[in-house]
Amino acid sequence: MAAQDDARPWGGFFVIDEAQVQAFVGTYFEGLSVDSLRIAGKLSPKILVVAPEQRLSWQYHHRRAEIWRVVQGPVGVATSEDDEQGVVKSYQAGERIVIRQGERHRLVGQQGWGILAEIW
Structure with a gap:
């Protein structure tokens, strides 16, 4: 692990060391190559x-896409092509989610x- 932040109002995250990316992809994104x-x-x-009933900010990224795999769920995801939040x-x-x-x-x-x- 390269870093962590567990003090977010919605929960937190763990950044995996880039040297471990091959093992990470093999574990969570089988069928995709690095x-x-x-x-x-x-x-x-x-x-x-x-955390239960919490949410991350409404966001988008100009320069990148993201791929998520649900490890433990359920989780909700809202997407939209504009600034109106979808369902x-x-x-x-x-399940895998492509943003x-x-x-x-x-x-x-x-x-x-x-x-x-x-x-990403």
């Missing part, structure tokens, strides 16, 4: 932990703690 994920040369693997969809453990570059999104905690593997 080279296919590497868009800007560097990958940022993380574990996100979201919160529920995802269960094992496209520029797509607005928000992670929402549901019942129990949600845990996701994230890579």
Whole structure:
């Protein structure tokens, strides 16, 4: 682990050392190669932990996409092409979520703690 922040109002995250990216991808994103994920040369693997009934900010990214895999769920995810938040969809453990570059999104905690593997 390279860093962690467990003091967020919604939960926290753990940043995985980039030297461990191959093992991380093999564990959480089977069927995807590290080279296919590497868009800007560097990958940022993380574990996100979201508390019940909490939510991350409404956000988007100009330069990157994100891929999430639900490790423990359910979790909710809202997406939209504009600034109007869409419906919160529920995802269960094992499901993969692809957030496209520029797509607005928000992670929402549901019942129990949600845990996701994230890579971008």
